[in-house]
Structure formats: structure tokens, C-alpha cells
Amino acid sequence: MSKKIKPVFKENYNILIGDISSLLESARRTSVRAINTILTASYWEIGRRIIEYEYHGMERVEYYGDRLIDKLAQDLTKQFGRGFSRSNIFLMKSFFLSYQNIVQTLSGQSLITEKISQTLSNKSLGEVNIFQTLSGKSSSDISQTPSVQSLLIELSNRFPLAWSHYVRLLSVKDEQARKFYESESLRGGWSVRQLDRQISSQFYERTLISKKKSAMLMKGEKPLPEDVVTPEEEIKDPFILEFLGLKDEYSENDLEGALISHLENFLLELGNDFAFMGRQKRLRIGNEWYRIDLLFFHRKLKCLVVIDLKVGKFTHADAGQMHLYLNYAKDKWTNK
Incomplete structure (x- = not known):
């Protein structure tokens, strides 16, 4: 019986396996980032369409307000699974309302010409014309001109943070504070854990009153060990799993x-x-x-x-x- 010879690898094998590991980790992060941008764009557009539907149906009470949200939650959950609970749909509406002016059309004009809050307080449908699509047609045509895919790609370029970041940012009621945390998240590459920690510790307020603001900002850039999110954890982000219709764990x-x-x-x-x-x-x-x-x-x-x-x-x-x-x-x- 011949003795099995254990293969001997060259010393630079460790370099090879290290390079492949780095490549796979980078690929995972890139995949998660791509999914997150489309997810965020989709939820913004869902919020926009719900608001528009409510606006055009304000005289029809049965379709307006909580009843619409309840019906959407029921039907979307049945068709697409979890991720479309009542509270999540309200988040999508809030996301659109908070970031309605972030999107510019291809011609450089604002997709939304007036604030939606002005609409909700206006009883007459004829007083305000809020929505203008890229071609100037009714917004019901937006799924055809351009295609939904093109629209989502265009929208996704405007939302550089993950959806989990925006969910946390929506909890900040002060608009200036929210913009500050958003800007610092982008500049410092904050994970959602770091963002959550900075919001909870009132980093914005502490920076405002600090005499050494630059030093405070530099200190805020440095993540703590518990702020780090691994590629495996990014892939298992509940928001991503819900969006893809996957289960995060067995019950x-x-x-x-x-x-x-x-x-x-x-x-x-x-x-x-x-x-x-x-x-x-x-x-x-x-x-x-x-x-x-x-x-x-x-x-x-x-x-x-x-x-x-x-x-x-x-x-x-x-x-x-x-x-x-x-x-x-x-x-x-x-x-x-």
C-alpha cells in the first residue's frame, strides 16, 4: 500500500490565499452596497407613489390615511413576504418626505416642485400641482418613461448610504442635526453602529458647543471596536434579507x-x-x-x-x- 504524500505548497501560498480572501470580502461588501442602493431607491420611490396616491385621492376618505397603509401592508406582505409591515411602509413615506428634494431630473429640474406638506394641508386638488416627471407627463407614466430599472439606477446614485443608515437618520427630528450626521457618515465611512452611537451620545450637540470643533470631528471619525461590521454581518442585515425575501434564521x-x-x-x-x-x-x-x-x-x-x-x-x-x-x-x- 503506497503511502500518501502530503502536497507541499510554496511559501507564497499564504499570499495567494490572503489575496483571494481579500477579494471575496471586497466582493461581498460591493454586492451588499449594490443591493442597498437599489433597496433605498426603491423605498424612496414607494414612498413617493404612496404620497402621490394619497394626494390624488384626498376626497376619497376610504383610501386615505391609515386604511391605505393597512391595505398596502397586507397585500405587499402576502406577495413579497416580510419587510412591508405597517411601520416599514410609514418609514418609506417619511423617507420620501424627508428627502423629497434630493432627486434632480435629467434636465436639472427638481422632480418635486413644491413641498408635499403643502399638499397635505390643502383640500383642493386644483390649487397645487406637485408632481412633475422627467418628461412632464403624469407621474403614472414614470414606470414607462424612463423604465423602472433606469429610474431606480438614477435614484440609487443619489443615496450613498445604506437603508439602515437612513432609518436611523429619520429618528433625528432636527433637520440640521440630521444633515450633520448624514454628512459625517459619508465623510467618515461610519457603519450604522457608529452612526447610532454618535446620535445616542448627541455628537452633533457636543460638536456645536465645543471650542475645538475640528478636534471633535477628527475624534468622531475614529470607530470603536464595537462599531465594526463584518462582511458576514452586512450580508445578514435584516433589511437586505427582507428585501430579497430571505430568512435570516430558522424559527x-x-x-x-x-x-x-x-x-x-x-x-x-x-x-x-x-x-x-x-x-x-x-x-x-x-x-x-x-x-x-x-x-x-x-x-x-x-x-x-x-x-x-x-x-x-x-x-x-x-x-x-x-x-x-x-x-x-x-x-x-x-x-x-
């Missing part, structure tokens, strides 16, 4: 459903002595009702096997709950 129900749907293979993995008795087995302890995720009987050991599914870290509370289930099963479901 206990998902895990249970997957096990049940592949029950035969699951039982074979456990061994031939396991007999499946049921799922979500109900039990009552005192005045409280509980459910056991999976219940088996082991033929060889002649005992019940209780399985409680958890996707997170096992805690003392989980251990206490399992002891509760085992004691009940021993007292009520066995002859001992």
Missing part, C-alpha cells in the same frame, strides 16, 4: 416543520428503536397549558423521549422547562 416552528416533513430520515438518524408518538403534545400543569414539540417512545429502553426544539442558546430557563415536561411525562404518561 423553532420552521425547524419542527422541517423535521416532521423528513420524519422518516429523521427517525432513521435516531435509530430503529424510536417510535413517533406525536407533535405539539398538550399537557396541563396547574392552570397552565404547555406543548411538547416532539414525543417518541424508545422500544428497547421502554421509555418516553421528549424533544423540545430551540434555535438559540440553551439557557437555565430551558433546562427548567424540560425538567417540568419530564416530571409530568413520568407521572402522567408512564406506569411508574
Whole structure:
């Protein structure tokens, strides 16, 4: 039998693997950045279209206000999954209202000629003509002239920060403070964690009263270790996962459903002595009702096997709950 020879790589292999690793990390960040810009542009445009719809339908109360948002949340969630809750749709509206003047048309004219707040306070539809598209047509034509894809690309160039940054910025009510944090985020390349920390610590207010503003700004540029966001964390950004219709993690129900749907293979993995008795087995302890995720009987050991599914870290509370289930099963479901 010939002895396997372990391959010997050249000393510069470490350079190769280092270069490839750097390339992949850069590619991941670039991909996330590209998704984020389109996501942000899409949400701005969604907010714009909702506001316009409300404006043109102000005399039709049933389609105006909270009812419209509730209906949109219901229908969009059904079609596209999570990410379109009532609160998220309100965020899209707020995003448009806060950044309505950021977009310029190809001809250099403002896409919005008057502030939308002026519209909402105006009862007459004829008093103000707010929306002008790139070609001067009604805004309902904007999906065709130019195409939606071209529109989103054009819009995405105007929003250099990630959507998570804008969500945090929207919580800053003072417009000057919001512009300051936005500018510093761009200049310093702040992660959303660094932005959140600076807003929470009132960095804007502290800079205003500081006698050495330049020193304060330079200090603010430096991230703390906890501010760093890895490429893996960027990819798992909940906003991105929601936008792409992906799940960030399995829930206990998902895990249970997957096990049940592949029950035969699951039982074979456990061994031939396991007999499946049921799922979500109900039990009552005192005045409280509980459910056991999976219940088996082991033929060889002649005992019940209780399985409680958890996707997170096992805690003392989980251990206490399992002891509760085992004691009940021993007292009520066995002859001992």
C-alpha cells in the first residue's frame, strides 16, 4: 500500500490565499452596497407613489390615511413576504418626505416642485400641482418613461448610504442635526453602529458647543471596536434579507416543520428503536397549558423521549422547562 504524500505548497501560498480572501470580502461588501442602493431607491420611490396616491385621492376618505397603509401592508406582505409591515411602509413615506428634494431630473429640474406638506394641508386638488416627471407627463407614466430599472439606477446614485443608515437618520427630528450626521457618515465611512452611537451620545450637540470643533470631528471619525461590521454581518442585515425575501434564521416552528416533513430520515438518524408518538403534545400543569414539540417512545429502553426544539442558546430557563415536561411525562404518561 503506497503511502500518501502530503502536497507541499510554496511559501507564497499564504499570499495567494490572503489575496483571494481579500477579494471575496471586497466582493461581498460591493454586492451588499449594490443591493442597498437599489433597496433605498426603491423605498424612496414607494414612498413617493404612496404620497402621490394619497394626494390624488384626498376626497376619497376610504383610501386615505391609515386604511391605505393597512391595505398596502397586507397585500405587499402576502406577495413579497416580510419587510412591508405597517411601520416599514410609514418609514418609506417619511423617507420620501424627508428627502423629497434630493432627486434632480435629467434636465436639472427638481422632480418635486413644491413641498408635499403643502399638499397635505390643502383640500383642493386644483390649487397645487406637485408632481412633475422627467418628461412632464403624469407621474403614472414614470414606470414607462424612463423604465423602472433606469429610474431606480438614477435614484440609487443619489443615496450613498445604506437603508439602515437612513432609518436611523429619520429618528433625528432636527433637520440640521440630521444633515450633520448624514454628512459625517459619508465623510467618515461610519457603519450604522457608529452612526447610532454618535446620535445616542448627541455628537452633533457636543460638536456645536465645543471650542475645538475640528478636534471633535477628527475624534468622531475614529470607530470603536464595537462599531465594526463584518462582511458576514452586512450580508445578514435584516433589511437586505427582507428585501430579497430571505430568512435570516430558522424559527423553532420552521425547524419542527422541517423535521416532521423528513420524519422518516429523521427517525432513521435516531435509530430503529424510536417510535413517533406525536407533535405539539398538550399537557396541563396547574392552570397552565404547555406543548411538547416532539414525543417518541424508545422500544428497547421502554421509555418516553421528549424533544423540545430551540434555535438559540440553551439557557437555565430551558433546562427548567424540560425538567417540568419530564416530571409530568413520568407521572402522567408512564406506569411508574
